[in-house]
Structures are given as C-alpha cells and as structure tokens.
Amino acid sequence: MFIEIDMKSDVPIYEQLKQSVILGIAQKQLAPGEELPSVRQLAADLSVNMHTVAKAYTHLKDKGFLSIHRNRGAVVNDYRDFAADKEYLAALTHALRAFAAEALCRGVKAGEWLGVCNDAYEELSKKRRM
Amino acid sequence: MFIEIDMKSDVPIYEQLKQSVILGIAQKQLAPGEELPSVRQLAADLSVNMHTVAKAYTHLKDKGFLSIHRNRGAVVNDYRDFAADKEYLAALTHALRAFAAEALCRGVKAGEWLGVCNDAYEELSKKRRM
Amino acid sequence: MFIEIDMKSDVPIYEQLKQSVILGIAQKQLAPGEELPSVRQLAADLSVNMHTVAKAYTHLKDKGFLSIHRNRGAVVNDYRDFAADKEYLAALTHALRAFAAEALCRGVKAGEWLGVCNDAYEELSKKRRM
C-alpha cells in the first residue's frame, strides 16, 4: 500500500490518512470505482487503530470522495461527485490567505509565491499523466 | 483593535491570534518597531485569557516576528529578522501540496489554481500599498 | 525516576527538567525511541504541576530532542535529528564567552579553564560508555 504515516507529526493520523487518499486520487493511483483496503486490512498494514481508519473513511465519504458499500467496502466515487463548488473555493481561498500572509511577511515576492504554488500543483499533475 | 477571534472555530484561539498578527504585518497595519497591546489589554479586549494571548505572542517571538521587551511589551521586528529561508520554503511547499491535491481531485484546473493563489497574495499586497 | 528538581533554585522548574532530560540523553540513560514518563506521571512523581512538565516537554520537542506522539507520550528522537548546526555553535560560543570572561577576571589560567571544560565533558562521556 502506498500510504505512509508519520507518527511523529502533529497532524492527526486520520488526517494524514485522508490526505493520502486524496493524494492517491489526485495522482490517479486511485481511480473511480476502485476499492480501498478494508478498515481492518489498512489498520493492520499501518499498525494503527481500526477506529482511526474508519474515521478517515467516514470523513472522506462525507466530503464526497468515497462511497461506503456494505459488501465492497470503501469505493472511490466518480469525479463529478466531488467537483469544486463555491463553498470549497471560498474555504480554499481563506486557507491560502494565511499562507500568503506569512510568505508576504517573510519577503517572498509575487513571482516566487506563484512559483511555489505552481510547483505544488504541477508535481502532482505530472505524476497523474504517468 | 483590528484583531477578531471566532470562538466557534475549531482552530485554537492562540493560532487565530498568531495569524491575525501576521496578517497585520503583511498588510503593514503593523510596522516594525510598533508595539502590540499588552497581553492583559488584548486579553481583556477579546475576552480571552491572558495566558492564551501570551502563548500567541511567545510563539510569534520564537518565529522571529516579534520581540518581547521586558517593559514595553511585544514589538514588531524588522522585516529582515524573519526573512524566508530554505526551511520555511520547504515547509510551505509541503503544506501547499496538500491543498493542491484536493484542488486537483476536485477538478480545479491549473489556471484556476494559480488564480486563487494569486488572488490570495494580491489581495494582501494591495492593502499593503495603501 | 532519575530526574530531580531543586525547588529552591532560581532557575525555573521547567528549565531544570529540560536540562535533566538532556543530561539523560547525553549519558545515554535515555536512548532514542525510549519513552519518557507521561506528563501526569512525572508531575505526580516530582510533585509539580502537569503544565510545568508539559512546558518542558514541548520545549524539548521544539528543540528536536523529543517527539510527542499522541498516544505514547514523549519519545526520545534519533541523534541525527538534533545534530549541531552553525546556529547552535554560534550560540554556544557566545554563552561560553561570558563564562570565560569571568574566569579570566578571576585569574583562571588558560590551562585551568580548559581543564574545567574538559572535566565537564569527560565526566558525561565516561558515564555514557558504561
């Protein structure tokens, strides 16, 4: 499994799990209709608590990324099910403002800022095509 | 005072305070050498506990944004004191990657992504010049 | 527990705690991966407040000596995580200068000074090998 957890991080494990799955979808390592490992399976693989994995899956379901079927477990949704809406874009802008503010404080110029933003996106985008 | 706190938010009060101060510096509402309200004063204004404000100030001191003088309270540092270093840029890129991943998942195109990033930066930058 | 606190000292309790832990690591009484007592436990053992211990642990985390896991408590980091960098050496030199100045004033000769410095280091180093 491609998911790695940093137990030292101050980011909660279930958040790291969520991000890993989203990363997987972004890079098309996880395609719509694909099944994720069962809660038990993934928890065992990563040596974390079952509840932690379940929590991540539930959150992802609520966000529209996954569907949870009784028999097949967690399945990646169609892209259109979690397309960007206004609400999401507003939240994104707000979150980015905090980062932009610190960058501005630290003397990061506009070009540099956009460069970093672009790198973050392109790095994923490239892997996607592969 | 320009600082506002959302008590309902799940982001800690002291984090909101830190971001507010950084935002203030980014927009030059807070200039180097300028004194911030005393911990007691700000705590009273916002109806939060002294220690919560003190924690925010201490973190900002550790990050290099403020100096804490024994008798003058917290003072904004010179810009060069908290210039971007490699470590910061690495952390920034890493943080942005998580946002970019979700954006990519949700079908946000490269141009759109850069637009949002640019807006976040320019919005602050404009206020700065005023 | 090997940590002892002098309540009469004018150096803050949390600083004494930090030094004790660093001393423990230096002498390899605390090895990488080893768990420290929980904040509640240690606080009870030393009859100090939980928050005081927590402050010490947090500072040590920030310095890179410890990691704080959400469910295992504080764990000693790998040595390479807190290797000496330029910044540290500069701070060390500056701190030692103050001591050297007083020693020089008081007629301590160069050999004597180096002897004391060497003793301080070797004393720890010896215990380490045992």
Place this chain on the structure above:
Amino acid sequence: MFIEIDMKSDVPIYEQLKQSVILGIAQKQLAPGEELPSVRQLAADLSVNMHTVAKAYTHLKDKGFLSIHRNRGAVVNDYRDFAADKEYLAALTHALRAFAAEALCRGVKAGEWLGVCNDAYEELSKKRRM
C-alpha cells in the same frame, strides 16, 4: 562608553551590564582603581533606568569586582579581591556541565568542544594583551 545593551535579549539588562563590566575587566579595558561612570551618567548614556544600573553595580560589589565609595562612585577592585575560589570553580563546573551535555547530545566531539571553549577564552585573552 564601551557598554552596549540589547533591549531585545531575554537576559535582564542588569545582567548584561554586569557581564559588560566583567568583560571590560577581563580585557583590561577596566584596570584596578579605575572609576566607572556614575549611575546617573551610565543610565543616561544607555537610556535605561537608574535603578537598573545601581542594581548591576551592587551585584558586582557583592561579587568583589567593585568597591562603592561615597565620593568616587564605583571603583574596580584589585584582582586578588575576586580571585577564583573553590565555590566559584564548583559553580563554574556545574554551569559548564549543562552546556557540555547539550553539546554531547548534538554530536559535538571532545576536540570540537575544547576548541570552542578555547576560542572563547583566547579571544578575550588576545584583546587583553593589546
């Protein structure tokens, strides 16, 4: 006057003053019998409070570095008045142990450690001969 104060430092101003005077004596910029500026004078020069300067002078008197005469103000004592005694050496060793512990943790080798210690001493010693 050669004394400089860093208002941003977390070292109390009176401690910085004490260290500056000791540094001056160590480097023989201040010789036995020499008069220091009056409390008023020095306080004005440095833009600090008179009480702060007075406190520094009093501490230095207690340590044996200065005598305070009614008419001549603060005067540097003869060297033998503040020669190293056992008590001082014990305190010095103890203080150095804390620094050595952190250095050891951070992978500083014995030679490196002695090098830094030697530098701190020699730097002052050189200025002294000039």
Place this chain on the structure above:
DNA sequence: GTGGTCTAGACCACC
C-alpha cells in the same frame, strides 16, 4: 506597569 512562572482544574481531540 510589563511579561514569566507556577498552580489548579476543566474540557476536548486523538487513539
């Protein structure tokens, strides 16, 4: 007056 430290006790998130 300022911030720094310590204590005490509460609630919450995470696991």
Place this chain on the structure above:
DNA sequence: GTGGTCTAGACCACA
C-alpha cells in the same frame, strides 16, 4: 489512556 487548549488566580522579576 495520552497530550492540547483554555480558564483562573497567584506570585515574582524586571524596569
């Protein structure tokens, strides 16, 4: 169970 956050009130050092 763990640590993280917040509140509350005390005392002290510094200036």
